[in-house]
Amino acid sequence: MKLHILFITSFLLFSSCKNESKKTEVKELTIAEKIAEANGIDNWANVNEIKFTFNVDRKDSHFERSWVWKPKTDDVTMITSVDTISYNRKTIDSSSTRADKGFINDKFWLLAPYNLVWDERTTITNQDSIKTNLTNEVINKLTIVYGSEGGYTPGDAYDFFYDENYMVKEWVFRKSNQKEPSMITTWEDYEDFNGLKIAKTHVEKDNSVKLHFTNISVK
Numbered sequence: 001m002k003l004h005i006l007f008i009t010s011f012l013l014f015s016s017c018k019n020e021s022k023k024t025e026v027k028e029l030t031i032a033e034k035i036a037e038a039n040g041i042d043n044w045a046n047v048n049e050i051k052f053t054f055n056v057d058r059k060d061s062h063f064e065r066s067w068v069w070k071p072k073t074d075d076v077t078m079i080t081s082v083d084t085i086s087y088n089r090k091t092i093d094s095s096s097t098r099a100d101k102g103f104i105n106d107k108f109w110l111l112a113p114y115n116l117v118w119d120e121r122t123t124i125t126n127q128d129s130i131k132t133n134l135t136n137e138v139i140n141k142l143t144i145v146y147g148s149e150g151g152y153t154p155g156d157a158y159d160f161f162y163d164e165n166y167m168v169k170e171w172v173f174r175k176s177n178q179k180e181p182s183m184i185t186t187w188e189d190y191e192d193f194n195g196l197k198i199a200k201t202h203v204e205k206d207n208s209v210k211l212h213f214t215n216i217s218v219k
Contacts, residue, residue, distance in 0.1 A: 031126045031142050031166075032116035038166035039113040043195030047071055050196075051217040054106035057210040066215065067103060076103055101152050110198060110213060112158070113168060121147035132161045132170045133184050134205050139163050145177050168199065185211065193218040 029037065053066040066079040074089040078099045087096035108115055116124070123145045130141040145157040159172040168187040175182040189201035189212070196218055202211040 030124075031140075032124055032144075034166045035113050035142065035160065035162055035168065036117045038197070039168075040192070040196045041114050041117065044071075044114065046194070047196070047218055049217075049219040051215060052106075052110055052213050053215040054109065055210075055212050055214060057212070059208060065102060065106070067106060069103070069107070076100070078102060104152055109202065109211065111196075112160075112171070116142070116144060116160075119144075119146070121150055123147075130161065133172065133181070134170055134186060137161075137169070139169065167197075183209075185209070191216075 049068065049070050051066070051068050053064055056063045064080075068077040068079070069075070075086070076089060076099070077084065077086040085096065085099045087099065089100065092100050125143050127141045127143075129138055131138050139161050140163075142160045142162065143157060144160070146154055148155045153175075155176045157174040157177040159174070160168050161170040161172075162168050167190070170184070170186055172181045173183040174180070183204070185202035185204055187199040187202060190197055190199050192198075193216055198213065198216060200213045200216070203209070
């Protein structure tokens with residue numbers, strides 16, 4: 001009888017330890033997930049509305065368009081100097097396709113670290129200790145390549161250079177995954193908006209192009 005009780009007790013202890021081990025197991029985040037997390041993606045579920053103005057300054061011109069996006073319903077409003085267009089991304093038609101192309105571009109620049117985990121049909125690779133193009137700083141690189149089908153710009157590639165805190169410092173856009181860069185800019189002027197860490201300014205090496213965000217509001 002005592003042996004039977006001892007066996008049962010030992011089995012229960014073993015089962016308890018095994019279950020406890022399962023509870024404490026933590027899935028290791030991917031590099032993409034770590035970058036998204038460092039930039040505040042855990043707070044995205046609380047966002048009801050985000051507003052921002054996308055600006056592009058060149059030596060002799062200025063371009064801007066503003067957006068109001070309600071991610072829970074996917075209602076979008078584009079505001080420019082000549083037009084205002086409102087639509088829902090679940091029912092895009094010929095009248096809203098052009099506006100949506102602009103929205104996807106501008107939103108990608110604003111929230112690219114989140115798109116690393118949001119976007120599907122992508123291939124992601126990582127490299128350690130890579131020299132950046134603009135500052136020659138040795139940090140790490142994540143490359144995301146989009147599938148050849150789907151989306152407005154299939155097949156494009158982006159190289160994200162990130163530091164030890166998983167914050168993006170520079171990136172390279174390569175159209176159609178070509179070897180040579182199509183555009184290289186900084187990621188700077190970070191600010192926290194209700195938990196979302198956003199780089200407000202992106203500048204090319206020769207300062208010929210400055211892309212920046214103003215009027216950012218997160219509710």
